[in-house]
Amino acid sequence: MSDGLDSAARAAIARVAATDLLLVALDFDGTLSPLEDEPMDARMLPAARVAVDALIAAPRTVVAFVSGRSLVDLRVIAEHDDASRVVLAGSHGAEFWFPGEGFVRHGEDAAAVALRDTLRAHAEExxxxxxxxxxxxxxxxxxxxxxxxxxxxxxxANRLVDAIVTAEAPEWRRRAGHNIVEYAFRHEGKDSAVAELRERTGATAVVFAGDDTTDEDALQSLGSTDLGLRVGAGPSAATVCVPDIAALSELLSVIAADRTGARE
Incomplete structure (x- = not known):
């Protein structure tokens, strides 16, 4: 197991590895893939892909990508197709993709969609x-x-767009991340995404990993039998913080190996 882990962290990792049905929910950008200047260039690092594949193959383990990306974009960068066993939660949990079921979106309001297009045009201008x-x-x-x-x-840019949204849609949710500010007419967060995935899968424990301030909602929502992982420095509710994607990949591979070994 990775060096630098204290006894509490090791115990938490062992606990989730031994749970009956484990949900591993992972942010994508900055967690599995490096942050890119061109967002659609993001792809999982090879070590992250190996770890994800090992978790997919592990017994009674569900893997989900939980992202602020729109589902259509998340499928592209995750190289995800209809044969995949990975669950997707896009738009901070306002839309999902489930194996064998496909797309599941919470209701859209026609007026809200029209306002979205208007505000986006104003922001572009x-x-x-x-x-x-x-x-x-x-x-x-x-x-x-x-x-x-x-x-x-x-x-x-942030000042100008903040003023537009404040004036025209003050009820919208604002989220700030690494060099991005997001505005949305839906108020789901990664905490609600994880809660919905937990309920849908019947998971007895959850591992959530993220790297950004938008991931803290999910990390703060975890219970005592769960495990929160943070990639990079900064204040966090995570149980374990790792320096980079490579270290996270190593830790996830350990969890996968422990789950596989325990059931052989």
Whole structure:
């Protein structure tokens, strides 16, 4: 097992590895894939893919990707098809894909969708002069990407779009992550996504891993029999923090091996 783990962390890992039915819910960007300047270039690192495949093959283990990405984009970057055994939760848990069932979306309101398109157009127009700023369409809103922008341009973009949304849709949910601010007319979060997945699968324990502030909702929602993992530095509710994707992949592989070994 990875070095640097204290006895409490080791006990938590052993506990989830031994549970009856384990749900492993994983953020994608920054957790399984490096953050990319072009978001659609994101792909799992080879070590992460090996770990995910091992978990999929482990007995009584359900693997899910839980992302702020729209489901259609998440399927592309995860290289996910209809034969996959991986469950998907997109748009922070407002839309799902389940093996054997396909797409499951919570209700859309026609007026909210129309407002989404209007606000996204306003955001694009307001930020068009700012180099490196990109407005990402999302199923239930849009995101303002500033990874490629200079700090002053990023600050100005966020100020302009904040003003638009505050004036035209003050009830929308705002989330800030790594060089992105997301706005949505639905209020689901990764905590509700994990709760729904737990109920749907009947999991007796959950492992959740993430790297960003938007993942803290899920990490904070975990119970005493669950395990929260954080990739990277920063304040976190996670039980175990690891420095990078490689270290997370190693830890996930340990869980997969322990579950497989215990049932052979």
């Amino acid at each position: 307001a930020t068009a002069h700012l180099e490196g700023v990109w407005i990402e369409p999302k199923t239930f809103g849009f995101g303002v990407h500033t990874r490629r922008a200079e700090p002053a341009a990023a600050e100005e």
